[in-house]
Structure formats: structure tokens, C-alpha cells
Amino acid sequence: MSQSSVIVVNTNKERESGHKAQMSNIAAGKTVADVVRTSLGPRAMLKMLLDPMGGITLTNDGFAILRECEVAHPAAKSMIELSRTQDDEVGDGTTSVIILAGELLAISAPFLERKIHPVVILRGFQRALEDAQDILRSIAVPVDTSDREQMLGLIKSAIGTKFVSRWNDLMCGLALDAVQTV
Secondary structure, three states: OOOOOOOOOOOOOOOOOHHHHHHHHHHHHHHHHHHHHOOOOOOOOOEEEEOOOOOEEEEOOHHHHHHHOOOOOHHHHHHHHHHHHHHHHOOOOHHHHHHHHHHHHHHHHHHHHOOOOHHHHHHHHHHHHHHHHHHHHHHOOOOOOOOHHHHHHHHHHHHOOOOOHHHHHHHHHHHHHHHHHO
């Protein structure tokens, strides 16, 4: 006779709803953002990751850090999935998108505490986005794509944090030549 395996489910789990669930989701999202916050920018700090086999990895790549995190909270899992989607779709900005999402959640908390409906808060974020886009359009500067120096300046500002400064000029020149060849 074959024995079937028995799965024991934790019966002490407490299901949250309403305001308590919203605050729990915000706390989980902010926690994920805080994990990678110090790995962003020119003064980024390395994180030491220990894999299950005992290997040690030092990295300041936010996506690599989040990929190694094991989380149980659904909102935290969503934040990590957001980072994964950013990496799949764009290939960059994984840390920035997590920090931005964490900040949006943090900004939402006081409004939820004041019993403002989430739809109203989202409308406010949408309005802020539209205002920001209007401001960016008003300060935008036209770019002459045939001006090599101007294009190199743009490329340096875009990928300058991804390479050692010693190779910055070479990499930017190669990137521009590759794009102009295609």
C-alpha cells in the first residue's frame, strides 16, 4: 500500500482586510524598497549575499539583490515582480522603479490614514504625472542627432553610471557608432 503525503497548513494564519491590509502592503513595499535603496547612485554600497550553497556574492545591482530575496508577503512579491518586469522590458532601472514605487506607497499612507479612498489618491498621482509631463515638455531642448558632441554628451549622461569612468569615452563612442551604423 502506498502512503500519500500529508500537507499541514498553518491554521494560525490571520487574514487581513481593509485598512489593516493596506497598511501591511505599504509596509512590505517600503521594506523591499529600503533593501535596495543604498545600492543606487554613484555612492552605491555593495550588499553581501549568501547563497544556499554557502557562496558569497558582492553586488550593488538591485535586481540581483531582489532576485536572491525570498519573501512571503504578496505585496513584497509584487514589488520584486515589478523589478523583474522592468528588467525584461527595459533592461535597466530595476532599482529606481522599486524605490519610486516604495516612495509612492509611503506617500499614500498618510492619505489612507485620513480615510481618503485609494481611487482618489490614484487620481492625484495621475494628475501629478500629467503636471510633471507638462513641465518636462516646457523645458525640453531639441537635440541635433547629427551633432556628434551633443550626442556623446547625452549618451554619457545616460550610461555614465554603468561603466567605470576610465572606459566611459570609449563605450559612449562605440554606442554612438553602433546606433549610427544601424
